[in-house]
Amino acid sequence: MSQLIDGKAAAARVLAEVKAEVERLHAQDVEPALAVVLVGDDPASHVYVRNKVLRAGEVGIRSLEYRLPAEASADEVLEVVAALNADPAVHGILVQLPLPKHIDEVRVLEAIDPGKDVDGFHSENVGGLSQGRNVLTPCTPAGCMRLLHDTLGDLSGKHAVVVGRSNIVGKPMAALLLAANCSISVVHSRSVEPEKLCRLADIVIAAVGRPRLIDAGWIKPGAVVIDVGINRIEEDGRSRLVGDVDFAAVQQVTAAITPVPGGVGPMTIAMLMHNTVLAARQQTGQAIQEAR
Numbered sequence: 001m002s003q004l005i006d007g008k009a010a011a012a013r014v015l016a017e018v019k020a021e022v023e024r025l026h027a028q029d030v031e032p033a034l035a036v037v038l039v040g041d042d043p044a045s046h047v048y049v050r051n052k053v054l055r056a057g058e059v060g061i062r063s064l065e066y067r068l069p070a071e072a073s074a075d076e077v078l079e080v081v082a083a084l085n086a087d088p089a090v091h092g093i094l095v096q097l098p099l100p101k102h103i104d105e106v107r108v109l110e111a112i113d114p115g116k117d118v119d120g121f122h123s124e125n126v127g128g129l130s131q132g133r134n135v136l137t138p139c140t141p142a143g144c145m146r147l148l149h150d151t152l153g154d155l156s157g158k159h160a161v162v163v164g165r166s167n168i169v170g171k172p173m174a175a176l177l178l179a180a181n182c183s184i185s186v187v188h189s190r191s192v193e194p195e196k197l198c199r200l201a202d203i204v205i206a207a208v209g210r211p212r213l214i215d216a217g218w219i220k221p222g223a224v225v226i227d228v229g230i231n232r233i234e235e236d237g238r239s240r241l242v243g244d245v246d247f248a249a250v251q252q253v254t255a256a257i258t259p260v261p262g263g264v265g266p267m268t269i270a271m272l273m274h275n276t277v278l279a280a281r282q283q284t285g286q287a288i289q290e291a292r
């Protein structure tokens with residue numbers, strides 16, 4: 001029988017570590033603080049931001065929300081970022097994506113102080129990740145790595161296939177798996193027979209945003225599958241969340257698999273809190289005790 005990887009439970013363990021670390025920082029008169037910038041009125045973004053603010057409160061991280069209207073100019077967003085960069089009481093800055101189409105996302109992300117870039121999206125952190133430097137790492141891939149280490153222990157020598165090549169998941173995921181001594185393949189929309197490549201994998205990371213794209217034919221029996229996809233679909237007359245993996249079919253052949261919801265999603269938020277504490281420690285000269 002396939003093991004169900006419980007992302008909520010794993011996230012609770014990470015959050016407990018983060019909470020203990022926040023208490024140590026409070027005792028040293030450091031109050032870790034996360035600023036979340038939300039532009040426009042995308043309902044999904046509002047839900048995500050609300051969840052981030054709630055989790056922050058639970059672990060004692062102070063959170064600040066900056067809401068700008070959908071018509072805000074790039075310069076207005078950049079002004080908010082500049083003020084947060086300059087504020088020593090703010091340790092982490094997250095600009096919720098996607099931004100309205102008229103705003104250049106890269107320009108905004110590059111304006112964030114790399115030391116406060118708790119998403120790990122600034123080119124300095126992206127470069128540092130590929131060089132194996134100890135930098136702030138994107139939350140979703142970092143959460144996937146935690147789940148993999150919890151499930152498999154050492155990943156050395158495993159063949160990992162990443163399905164999808166986005167800047168926020170696929171590419172940093174491949175870099176982290178390589179750093180953990182995996183052999184990696186990245187499968188994408190131009191891959192020839194992606195299912196055949198995927199079937200070679202000991203570890204599959206699905207991050208394409210296509211509901212139930214990956215069925216049992218893509219999976220080697222005994223593989224571990226991490227499903228990053230969060231797709232809202234209409235089915236049987238109601239709205240539901242499904243991953244990029246056809247869970248019912250694929251769990252018949254896997255050694256372990258994450259559900260959606262309750263898998264990678266909660267880990268993403270937990271790793272955001274983890275990054276905020278790392279950033280606060282770095283900015284206040286507190287030594288880093290564990291780097292994982």
Ligand SMILES: Nc1nc(=O)c2c([nH]1)NC[C@@H]1CN(c3ccc(C(=O)N[C@@H](CCC(=O)O)C(=O)O)cc3)C=[N+]21
Nearest residue numbers: 048094095096097098119261262263264265266268269
């Ligand atoms: N700058 C930036 N950083 C992000 O990290 C970022 C972003 N922008 N934009 C949107 C995506 C999406 N994202 C999620 C985080 C948690 C869940 C999550 O907790 N999901 C739960 C519940 C999902 C639900 O019920 O809607 C679950 O999977 O169990 C989902 C999605 C972070 N993102």
Ligand SMILES: [Mg+2]
Nearest residue numbers: 262263264265
């Ligand atoms: Mg999930």
